Amino acid sequence: MNYVLNQGFRLGVRPTRGHGDVHFVTREDVDGRTLVLDEHSSALIEILLRDQPYEPDAADVEVLERLVLEGIVSKTNAKKSPPQFQAENLQFWVQTSDRCNLACTYCYIPSLNSAKARRSDLFSLFGRKLLGVKGLKSVSIKLAGGEPLLSFQDWCAEVIKLRETLAEADIRLNARIITNLTFLNRSIVEYIRANDIGVSVSLDGLSANNDRNRVFPVSGHGSFHIVKKNLKVLRESGIKPGVMITATSENSAGIHELVESLVKEDLIFRFSDAKGGHIRPREFEIAFADVKQTLARAVAAGYPVSKRIVVSDLRTLEPQTTPCSMGTTGGALYLDGSVYFCHTEFEKGSPLGSLDEDVGLLDIIRRGYKKHLGLSMDCRACEYRFVCAGGCPLFRVNGKSPMCSAYKKIIPQIFDLYDEESARV
Known part of the structure; x- marks a missing residue:
């Protein structure tokens, strides 16, 4: 079987701060389909560009077949057939409920507080679809909403069943709860601890700074005092949550104070700009400059910044052609079994497909890949x-x-901080 590079693709090398020389293949058209290459893939494409006969060995064939799936390479003298996608790891946002008890100013879940109920077979059907994914070794799910802990009793057992189902096929399930942490009880704490469930807590500042955005709908009161109390409960129970910080025009000036607290607690956190025009670029830039001062002092004292903080969707640890896994190895599962490119499209955008379809889960996910295309020049x-x-x-x-x-x-x-960290190792 011979392989050829598809028309219009070329190899490229991009010197990139923090990553060195990034090798890639790209198509020079309006879509600009691009793939970051490892050393093996790059070498094989160079061979194809020479347009000379060669016999690929087994390791070469494995890489070339992956490039065929990505639409970069084609097989000559081969019958046309649908691509058989495979993946070792998948990532899913799982909507447990649309119900929420906060009214955050920047909320990006369009289906929030709908009256829709989760279908009873959602997790079992999801499990069957996952078992059909070729090469799958692990699945990471975010149990989200709405506020997922409000419906905890409705889904807690289903998650464990899903984990057991996948384990029988040697597939690991990693689960994480995405929560505002305004609701917590002993049953939830024990469940998290006993089942090694991750927790990510939304918190946008200390005290009043958080409460500018994250409020209860009827009273208008802020949520910080409750979240602070529940964070203490988690920590005293041996649970180390991650924290998600969203910067808006209203709270950006005080975020560095929260970061200082998180550094002292040695918690992993993500610092993101609120999407949809809730913060101006200059405001985010200034907010990060303040945060950087705190982080620089921490790094000087031995803080492992590269292992503790993620900034927005920036790929600072490994070069990538997409800012997230959606449309490649990730998707968002809605209450009715619909699969969306992203949770920000629930009920507003069109789903990529449904768990009820008689097609593979990866085939459904990959329908969304085209959303990543069309970058500006x-x-x-x-x-x-x-x-x-x-x-x-x-x-x-x-x-x-x-x-x-x-x-x-x-x-x-960010790379300055990484360099300072490396210099101290």
Whole structure:
């Protein structure tokens, strides 16, 4: 069987701060389909470009078949057949309920507080679909909403059943609860601890700074005092949660105070810009500069910053062509079994498909890949093409992230911190 590079693709190398020389293959058209290459893949494409006969060995064939699935390479003298996608790891947002007890100013879940109920067979059907994924070794799910802990009793046993079902096929299930942590009881704490469930808590600042955005709908009161109390309960129970910080125009100036507290607690956290115009690029840039001062002091004292903080969707640890796994190895599962590209599209956008379809789960997921395409020419030529990856594709303007100017200032500062960390090792 011979392999050929598909028409229009070329090899490229992009010197990138923090990643060295990034090798990639790209098509010079309006879509700009691009794939970051490892050394083996790059070498094989160079061979194909020479257009000379050669016999690939078994290891070469495995790589070439992956490139065929990605649409980069084709097999000559082969019958046309649908691609048989495979993946070792999958990531899913699982909507447990649309019900929520907060009214956050920047909420991006369009189905919030709908009256829809979760179908009773959602987890079992999901499990059967996962078992059909070729090569699968692990699945990571985010149990989310709404506020998932409000419906804890409805899904807690289903998650354990799903884990047991997958374990029988040697597939590991990693589960994490995405919560505002305004509701917590002893049963939930014991469940988290006994079943090794991760917890990520939304918290946007200390005291009043958090309460500018995260409030209860009827009273208008802030949520910080309750979250602080429940965080203490988790820590005293031996549970170490992660924290998700969302920066808006209202709270950005005080985020560095929260970060200082998280550093002292040695908690992993993510610091993100609120999507949809809730913060201006310059405000986010200034907020990060304040955060960086706190982190720089911590790094000087031995803080492992590269293992503790993620900034927005920036790929600072490993170069990638997309800012997230959605449309490649990730998706969002809604209450009715619909599979969406992203949870920000529930009930607003069109689903990629459904668990009820008689097609593979990866086939459904990959229908969303095209949403990542169409980067602006500025993005394609940018030094940070494989760090920013154009930002969230659902919020791009003219093919680029509205936070472009801020990201260009922030990315080198992150790598400065990494360099300082490495110098101390």
